[in-house]
Amino acid sequence: MYRPLSLFIGLRYSNAKHKNKFVSFISIASILGIALGVAVLIVGLSAMNGFEKALRDQLLSVVPHGELEMVNGSFNDLQGTLKQVRSYPGILGVTPYITLNGLLQKDNQTKALQIRAISPDTESNVTQIEQYIKAGDWSLLAAGERSIILGKRVAEKLKVSVDDSLYLLLPQNQAGNRLKAPRSIRFKLVGLFEMGGQLDGALGFIHIEDAKQLLAMKNANAIAFKVDNVLDAQKIARGIAYRLSSYLYIKSWITSQGYLYQDIQMVKSLMYVILLLVVAVACFNIVSTLVMAVNEKRCDIAILKTMGASKWMLRLIFIVQGAFNGFVGCLLGAIFGTYIAVNLTQIIEKFEAVIGHKFLSGDIYFIDFLPSQVDYMQVLLIALIAFLMSVLSTVYPAWRASNIQPAQELGYSH
Known part of the structure; x- marks a missing residue:
């Protein structure tokens, strides 16, 4: 099966053992960081989706949408x-x-x-x-x-x-x-x-x-x-x-319960920003990994250049290597996050039974359980955004790799 040389070498570098163990550690940390960020974002947004659904389907099935009451x-x-x-x-x-x-x-x-x-x-x-x-x-x-x-x-x-x-x-x-x-x-x-x-x-x-x-x-x-x-x-x-x-009093669920809906929307927006920043931090680990990998593979890069490899081929090698780490992290995060989100209510109920305390009291909140609803399009969007962020983080190390001079690395002078 035909594979482009840049893809073949990039995947081989991704799976190869590094001479410097610290590079391997940073590489694993970048994958786990992205996976954790994606998983937490999926679980958090699924919980907010669950609250929104409970508000719409449960609370608003008992509270009238609107009311008109005589003043006298x-x-x-x-x-x-x-x-x-x-x-x-x-x-x-x-x-x-x-x-x-x-x-x-x-x-x-x-x-x-x-x-x-x-x-x-x-x-x-x-x-x-x-x-x-x-x-x-x-x-x-x-x-x-x-x-x-x-x-x-x-x-x-x-x-x-x-x-x-x-x-x-x-x-x-x-x-x-x-x-x-x-x-x-x-x-x-x-x-x-x-x-x-x-x-x-x-x-x-x-x-x-x-x-x-x-x-x-x-x-x-x-x-x-x-x-x-x-x-x-x-x-x-x-x-x-x-x-x-x-003469009437005008009331609706928005005046009595609307703050709940606004709070849910605000929290969802904040979670997008905060947790995508977590993914961005993990992507910086990809930058660190690739910079160290470039330094480790300087001789290999020089040899490839002398054999006729173009700058874009060299860039694609390291873009593939970083994108592979991002893909694995996004895939693991999406699978783990979706599993937790689907079973979130049952997991929290079991945890509450162990500690003997309820996180949501029915005396304070409109529900007494932690709801969850997985939006699979949302999961796909989160994974895609995290993957694109991980690919963008490879640009600088890949560009740096393409500018290595073979003569300097192989000990020749002009």
């Missing part, structure tokens, strides 16, 4: 308003709701909570909370039954389980200067949901008809909606609000 009172023409919102471009689904802030009580245990009074028939148009029901049944949330669905962490705090009764304490308006005792309403727990994050301990659901009765309201005072492009949620919410004649 409730909607006079709820069905007409729902129809207007539904007809706005980019809207996939709408549902009415009422928000209550109350205190849940069971025996001596209490828990402050946000209660969303929803219509189970239309809630699935906007969120998929029913997918996270782990005990009980979403269909048991019926009008007039005083039923409630809670997050698993709330139930653990109150020490209740499905079919248990508990009390919802709601504040009452003051009578003059006197404070009124909160109202106490008995509810039956019919379901538990578990997402593995903050919402498990901060959210509960009741039927919207029960909320209307408790608050003496004729209609819902808020509308939630789902959009086709989550990044346009705030713009769409504003557009809808300007069409309606009511």
